[in-house]
Amino acid sequence: MAWPCAYCGFPLTGKPKNQRFCNIVCRTQWRKEMGYTFTIYCRERSRAACKRPMNEETRRKLSEAHTGKKLSFKHRHNIAQAGFGRVSSEATRRKIAQSKIGKPRSEETRLKLRQARLGKRHTEESRRKMSDVKMGHKHSEETKRKISESHKGKVFTEEHRRKIGQRLLSEETRRKMSESQLKRWQRKESQ
DSSP states (O other): OOEEOTTTOOEEOSSOTTOOOSSHHHHHHHHHHHTOEEEEEETTTTEEEEEOOOOHHHHHHHHHHHTTOOOOHHHHHHHHHHTTTOOOOHHHHHHHHHHHTTOOOOHHHHHHHHHHHTTOOOOHHHHHHHHHHHTTOOOOHHHHHHHHHHHTTOOOOHHHHHHHHHOOOOHHHHHHHHHHHHHHHHHHHHO
16 A cells, blocks of 8 residues: 655655655655744754744734733743743844833832842942043033023022031042042043
8 A cells, every 4th residue: 555745746655654755855845835834942852843824813812812821830941941042133132122111110120120239339440441431421401401400499408508618528538539530531641
């Protein structure tokens, strides 16, 4: 008993009844012609999975069906492992950045970010780099106007004014400020 290959028509004999193709090339070509797309879903074994492209209606139905489902720890772990080590393209990074612009962070997220950064200090090198970046930067007229408006209406108490006027810097503080300014000017002149 012989039956033809589903792609090239070559007679298949002595093979299991459920086999439809004579070799992997025929199977691949048939899937391409039928509109299947190929994606790698198992990196360890590099097996290829086939899936038909879905239309918008099917995607919507699947999305509704999966909404509210809780994934198991193993499932979440597998999803994380699938993206591990993958480097996003520059275009993808730009799209992700654009999608996050204007979205306010929750109070909980802000607290977590604060806790993560608490107690960390910039190194001398990074502080110097940040200083160099801002060196020579001038505010635009609009920014100056905004700063001016934000300060208007502020009233200092007499005690505050007196403290500002009488503030005396210690010799050590003056020395540090002087050294800092000298370093900045030396860096500026060397560039």
